[in-house]
Amino acid sequence: MSESRIPLLEASSVTKVFGAVRALENASLEVRAGEIVALLGANGAGKSTLVKILTGALRPDQGRVRIRGSELAFASPTDARKSGLIPVYQESSMIPDLTVADNLRLTDTGTEPFRHWLNELGMGDLRLDARTSGLPLATLRILDLARAIADDPVVLLLDEITAALPTDLVQKVLEVVRSQKDRNCGIIFISHRFIEIGAVCDRASVLRDGRTVGSLDVRPGVEDQVVEMMLGGSLDSTAAVGDSGVAGDRAAGPPRLRANGLSAGDNLVEVTFELRHGEVLGVVALEGQGQDELFEVLSGFERPTGGTIEVDGAPVVFQHPADAIEVGLAYVPGDRATALLMQRSVHENIALPFSAKASAWGAIPKRRERERVAEAIERLQIDTRAQGELRRLSGGNQQKVTIGRWTAANAKTLLLFDPTRGIDIRTKRQIYPLMRELAAQGTSVLYYTSELEEIPLVCDRVVVIFSGRIVDTINARDVDESMLMRAAYGLRPSSAEAA
Amino acid sequence: MTEAAADGGYGIRFKRLLSEYPVIPLILLLTALIVALEIIRPGIVNERWIANTIKFAIPLAMLASCQTLTMLTGGIDLSVGTIATISAFVMATQVTLSGSAAAIPIALAPAILLGLVNGFGVGVCRVHPLIMTLGTGLIGIGCLQVYQRFVIATGSEVPDYLAWLGTGRFWILPHSLLLFVPFAIGVIFMLRRTGFGRLLYALGENENATRLSGVRGWQVHLALYALSGLIAGITGLLYLGLIKAPSLSLVEPRLLPAVAAAVIGGTSIFGGRGTYSGTIIGALILTVLTTMLTVMQIPEGTRRLLFGVIILAVTAIYLRLTDES
Numbered sequence: 001m002s003e004s005r006i007p008l009l010e011a012s013s014v015t016k017v018f019g020a021v022r023a024l025e026n027a028s029l030e031v032r033a034g035e036i037v038a039l040l041g042a043n044g045a046g047k048s049t050l051v052k053i054l055t056g057a058l059r060p061d062q063g064r065v066r067i068r069g070s071e072l073a074f075a076s077p078t079d080a081r082k083s084g085l086i087p088v089y090q091e092s093s094m095i096p097d098l099t100v101a102d103n104l105r106l107t108d109t110g111t112e113p114f115r116h117w118l119n120e121l122g123m124g125d126l127r128l129d130a131r132t133s134g135l136p137l138a139t140l141r142i143l144d145l146a147r148a149i150a151d152d153p154v155v156l157l158l159d160e161i162t163a164a165l166p167t168d169l170v171q172k173v174l175e176v177v178r179s180q181k182d183r184n185c186g187i188i189f190i191s192h193r194f195i196e197i198g199a200v201c202d203r204a205s206v207l208r209d210g211r212t213v214g215s216l217d218v219r220p221g222v223e224d225q226v227v228e229m230m231l232g233g234s235l236d237s238t239a240a241v242g243d244s245g246v247a248g249d250r251a252a253g254p255p256r257l258r259a260n261g262l263s264a265g266d267n268l269v270e271v272t273f274e275l276r277h278g279e280v281l282g283v284v285a286l287e288g289q290g291q292d293e294l295f296e297v298l299s300g301f302e303r304p305t306g307g308t309i310e311v312d313g314a315p316v317v318f319q320h321p322a323d324a325i326e327v328g329l330a331y332v333p334g335d336r337a338t339a340l341l342m343q344r345s346v347h348e349n350i351a352l353p354f355s356a357k358a359s360a361w362g363a364i365p366k367r368r369e370r371e372r373v374a375e376a377i378e379r380l381q382i383d384t385r386a387q388g389e390l391r392r393l394s395g396g397n398q399q400k401v402t403i404g405r406w407t408a409a410n411a412k413t414l415l416l417f418d419p420t421r422g423i424d425i426r427t428k429r430q431i432y433p434l435m436r437e438l439a440a441q442g443t444s445v446l447y448y449t450s451e452l453e454e455i456p457l458v459c460d461r462v463v464v465i466f467s468g469r470i471v472d473t474i475n476a477r478d479v480d481e482s483m484l485m486r487a488a489y490g491l492r493p494s495s496a497e498a499a
Numbered sequence: 500m501t502e503a504a505a506d507g508g509y510g511i512r513f514k515r516l517l518s519e520y521p522v523i524p525l526i527l528l529l530t531a532l533i534v535a536l537e538i539i540r541p542g543i544v545n546e547r548w549i550a551n552t553i554k555f556a557i558p559l560a561m562l563a564s565c566q567t568l569t570m571l572t573g574g575i576d577l578s579v580g581t582i583a584t585i586s587a588f589v590m591a592t593q594v595t596l597s598g599s600a601a602a603i604p605i606a607l608a609p610a611i612l613l614g615l616v617n618g619f620g621v622g623v624c625r626v627h628p629l630i631m632t633l634g635t636g637l638i639g640i641g642c643l644q645v646y647q648r649f650v651i652a653t654g655s656e657v658p659d660y661l662a663w664l665g666t667g668r669f670w671i672l673p674h675s676l677l678l679f680v681p682f683a684i685g686v687i688f689m690l691r692r693t694g695f696g697r698l699l700y701a702l703g704e705n706e707n708a709t710r711l712s713g714v715r716g717w718q719v720h721l722a723l724y725a726l727s728g729l730i731a732g733i734t735g736l737l738y739l740g741l742i743k744a745p746s747l748s749l750v751e752p753r754l755l756p757a758v759a760a761a762v763i764g765g766t767s768i769f770g771g772r773g774t775y776s777g778t779i780i781g782a783l784i785l786t787v788l789t790t791m792l793t794v795m796q797i798p799e800g801t802r803r804l805l806f807g808v809i810i811l812a813v814t815a816i817y818l819r820l821t822d823e824s
Binding site: 299301320321322325326331333338339340341342343344348351352353354355356357358360361362363364366405 | 707
């Protein structure tokens with residue numbers, strides 16, 4: 001619609017390398033006046049890195065970003081802001097202990113325009129002398145949005161602005177976002193919800209493996225094209241992983257773990273599923289769809305706000321992770337640094353759960369402990385050449401320690417949250433057969449992964465979570481990645497009953 | 500890379516040795532201090548001096564063990580001065596009231612009780628250890644003043660066995676070693692070879708990891724602070740035998756030196772790092788340092804000033820030496 005105008009924002013050949021990982025490689029993005037562009041990409045495609053570079057939080061290794069033709073210096077978020085790029089992040093940027101008015105003063109935002117947009121968003125009756133710490137999350141997001149628009153942005157960056165908003169507010173927000181087109185403002189719109197993208201966006205820019213793989217006009221039916229673009233050549237990586245043998249036609253065992261209508265606030269809504277004996281049940285979800293809450297509830301870290309958990313048919317209530325471990329549920333979190341003692345040895349890290357109970361606080365039975373630890377090290381092929389502190393080990397070996405801890409403790413159910421995130425391909429190839437081996441011995445595994453190609457390699461069945469609900473349960477043999485990706489984006493909610 | 504390794508070969512190897520055996524630089528420092536003392540005042544280092552130094556370092560090292568144990572979890576116990584004073588004072592008055600055998604459990608009961616209160620506050624109510632133990636310390640001393648009014652007429656008495664334990668010596672070996680050697684072995688064993696000791700380090704380094712492993716942190720804190728209280732109580736009895744004059748400020752002045760001994764000995768106040776052997780040497784270093792400043796006949800103000808500066812310097816240098824990467 002506005003082809004003739006020069007782009008408001010133009011990012012070209014942006015490259016960013018973290019260690020061995022090329023997070024961005026020649027990524028580009030263009031936003032014209034009055035245009036709303038959806039920025040899309042699967043987990044790990046480089047979306048958040050690009051956002052950080054655009055907003056001045058990270059410096060690119062190569063490439064440049066121009067706003068209205070003048071180059072952005074990437075000095076700091078403040079400079080990016082001054083040049084007219086105003087972001088609204090998923091986390092509220094309001095300082096909690098200040099009032100709304102004080103927060104406005106911090107960014108030099110005019111009260112009049114702020115009031116105006118607050119009215120448009122249906123929150124005209126909010127008192128500006130209210131402390132922001134007392135306000136609900138949805139209100140904070142609206143405040144962030146109103147403030148960003150009131151700051152008269154050249155380019156507005158909206159990162160999951162509709163997440164955590166009730167439906168009526170989502171409609172208001174989308175209306176206001178659309179209305180910005182008339183002010184000739186450019187908008188970068190990041191969302192997992194295709195319905196919203198279809199409703200407001202003109203164009204979609206797709207990232208895959210750090211590259212911009214395409215830019216499409218948004219029209220009905222564009223979702224399929226986008227999904228294909230996001231997946232692209234990822235078939236290669238599946239081939240690289242090799243066939244580690246999906247479970248054949250094993251008879252499904254009796255249920256080991258059952259979630260009945262499990263809820264956690266608004267993030268996880270009435271989730272029901274069964275994990276059977278000797279089964280690896282995959283969990284597929286885009287970031288922040290409630291999978292974190294699901295694992296935290298099942299591991300006893302958080303209490304559910306509704307629903308029940310049954311282990312081997314008996315209802316259980318967890319007050320503490322120790323209660324979950326007591327019935328054999330062991331949790332390996334996504335961030336391994338939170339689970340490990342980096343200054344202690346591999347041995348001590350694996351043996352930590354042995355000493356957990358007060359009855360095991362006495363003298364350590366050295367020989368028996370050494371045997372159990374050696375067995376786990378052997379089984380997981382942990383490279384212990386780097387003696388001493390765990391922080392000297394590679395990420396892959398550290399990850400194996402977090403799993404080995406629980407095979408040594410004979411946990412009957414493993415709750416693994418993205419166990420292969422950020423580890424090398426060799427370790428991944430060791431972990432897949434291990435999962436199958438554990439399952440063959442009767443261990444049940446709940447396996448969340450952000451890498452879809454792992455699902456057919458590791459899992460027997462897979463549940464797909466979108467917006468806190470299970471939208472699909474599929475036999476892992478029948479899946480392909482585009483099917484999973486579509487389900488993860490909530491594009492095929494009808495087949496949930498069929499499974 | 501190879502060049503750098505060749506250049507700094509000895510330096511790197513030396514540093515690695517130090518970080519593996521952090522007690523070595525401490526022992527070197529202690530030796531240097533003793534040599535310096537002998538130079539300043541020739542002939543001072545003799546049997547009697549050695550026995551005296553050990554005698555005064557022992558209760559300090561015991562009090563410092565409370566700091567090492569709690570600091571490993573990222574905590575601290577500032578109530579041990581008060582607890583030790585209470586135990587000593589109750590002991591001295593109860594000897595005349597209840598007999599010298601029954602006095603020991605009576606004297607140690609409030610120590611354990613205050614420790615349990617600390618553990619409850621830190622572990623269950625999640626109060627910061629600094630605030631919690633400061634609070635119980637003040638409450639304890641208040642209670643002691645009330646108790647003092649009740650027993651003001653009874654007078655006090657130091658039982659013979661405590662005096663024997665506190666002041667007696669055999670050649671350069673003070674009798675209090677009979678208490679301290681098994682105590683030190685017990686603490687070192689606990690830290691290195693028991694599940695409880697392992698949890699102290701783990702809790703201080705990454706509390707979340709212990710939670711994930713099924714450790715109920717409050718149980719550990721409760722047991723830890725109760726143990727710390729008990730040790731402080733026993734130390735109080737030893738101070739009573741050593742100083743023989745119970746007062747409301749018997750051990751209080753030794754609290755901060757005990758913290759300093761643990762820190763000089765390599766215990767990290769942020770948790771997860773430290774050994775008791777280091778703390779013992781730390782206590783010896785502080786004791787020798789005190790004699791040295793006394794011997795040099797420096798005025799009190801300057802002495803304190805120097806004491807503080809030396810503690811800061813030693814700790815800073817020691818951290819540089821033993822910290823790798």
